[in-house]
Amino acid sequence: MDKRVERTQKLLLQSLMMFNLKNKNFYELSIRDLCEEAGIARQTFYRNYLVKEDIIIRQISNVMSDFRSVLKQQSFNASGFIQLLIQFWKQNQETFALIEWAGISNEFIRQLANFNKLVMEQHKAFGKNSDYIANYYAGATYMFLKTFMEKDDFSKEAYAKGAAVYNQLTNQCKGLFEPLN
Template identity: 30%
Template sequence: MDKRKEANLRVKRDITNTLFALMQKKSLSEITVTELVDGAGVARASFYRNYCSKEDVLVTLIRDVLEDFRGKITFGPDGFYSYDTVLLSFQYFRAFSGYILDLYHSGFVSVLLEELNRFHESVEGTMPSSSIQKYQLYMYIGALFNTAIEWLLKKDPTTPKEMADFFFPFIRGRQIGPFSRDIPGQR
């Protein structure tokens, strides 16, 4: 990687880390771009070369992580929603738990959910808007997202693999455990 790209990545990382540190002390609306660039030790022009707004810093981080995730997924016989992808999802939730919990506590976790929805839409491709099948996508990401958020909030020591082992049967339509009794037509 050339030195300019490395320097720009460092600038983006410093801005992002400074924003999250400031969000520990005050709301995003109270943070100024001036204190953000001063805290990051970068020029104001560097901020605006990379971002349109403070919110854009959050969205860019989420999109960068999702693109990294996209590069690591494999499409096997089960397609995108395989056990390996579920496991990788929980590994990413754990790896980025600090950022995720900061977004949650700052009231911006909905930004993450919206980006997850858009990411999964891009993976699935276009679907007719009249297709009821499109709701499976949102059911999947909602279940995964809410499960991961609760897991992180509770600081549960359960490993990503244990979470994937628990979660995967539900998305495969093999409801197990106490809930299976409540599903009409299931035995």
């Protein structure tokens, strides 16, 4: 990626995070305000994005890509998968906060559903009901992460307990890691 594009993306993302921390209403935030805070021209914004939500959507994609890279480096089961997912999104909680702030949870869920399909393919669990399964787990995972992020305890024990609760609720993510009958 071009260094200028990367710099622009970073500046705009940081500006969004700053406005979120200041409790600025996302829908009242103008492109002009965002560009002034980032120190870039509006033309530069429109060269990279159509709307301000696109900044967050691109960041979701970046985080999901990073998570895929982490998973490729190790083998995992349902418990390990959700623990890694919880830890990963905790490390990226600013992005998660932006998703909530901008009201674009549907985009996060869509990307997570696509990710779930990859997990299903990797574990040879892909079948005729895969879309339902991938979407179900994506929605459940989003709500689980939202609840988990609201808690103040981010100890190793909290991650393990959270993963245990999630796996109990989802029957060990059976549809993602092995075919459903």
